Amino acid sequence: MMRNIPLPYANAIRRICLNGVPVFAIDKVSVRENSSVMADEALAHRLGLIPLKTDLTEFKELKSVDTDHDTSKVMLILDLEESDATRTVLSGELTSEDRFVKPVSADIPIVVLAPGQKVWIDAYARLGRGTEHAKWNSANIAVLTETDEDEERILTVESTGALPPEQIVLSAVEELSNRISGFKELVSQVA
């Protein structure tokens, strides 16, 4: 519930809730073995879209495009035995090196394996924002609705599960103030 907050503010926060907040998602996939019927890149694509629980206190975002820095990446491994029967590999089988950053739900199907097929991959997750790729969206839904009162609006946020909704809104507000402050410095350079 937001009261006496100007509409462009509220909308900016809503927009940032959707795709301005950093979230973890798998970005690089190293395929060691893949004998399933799904192509390597299709498998990598599916892995990228799995929402991962995010911990913003421990990890920092990278400022540049080159992603070879250790402290901001989390490695997840999918190391499977050859299956005996046809089965669906679920996201619960992804093991993460961090105890907190792991798939939001263990029931997300990744690939179906027939007897004798094997998948062995290393995946690296990093922090990113939804503006770069939709897999990094922090919220699925962010809606601003008016109420009967004057200057009162309701912001409804549905998270992907990576971050709790309160954390999303808080991070969005922080992100907005960072953007504006950063802007101020640049303007003073111009004027």
Added chain:
Amino acid sequence: GGCQDLSRVQSVADEVTKVKRSISREFHAGVEPAMNAPATFEAFLLLDGEKKITHAKDTKVPNAAIFTVNKEDHTLGNILMQQLLRDPQVLFAGYKVPHPLEHKFVLRVQTTPDYSPQEALSNAITDLISETSSLEARFRESLRERRDAVND
């Protein structure tokens, strides 16, 4: 003689399989952008030599300037424009995103003769910063209240 050759072939074959298994193919976990599409990070990262904000005088009317802000969108543009409109010495303030595929916006500001557009923009941002910090404080406060209410 023949037996030795066979074992050597077998050992070479084993080596090859070992090497094959240790080579892994790297993939980017997402759809590769189309051949002629710009990289996705271009939406928010400045290119080499690109300035975040540039300004130019608008010669058609007095005391007007056009600011071009790169790698930003409506999220910032709308807020700046609305804040400028609240300044009584600002005669005109408007923004637009010239093309949705180019990530920048253009902000035009015209002020009264004793005031400059740059000053107006500077003051608008100062006001916005104080508003956002109070907003942040209010948010944290209400979240804390809600958490305490739930825990009771």
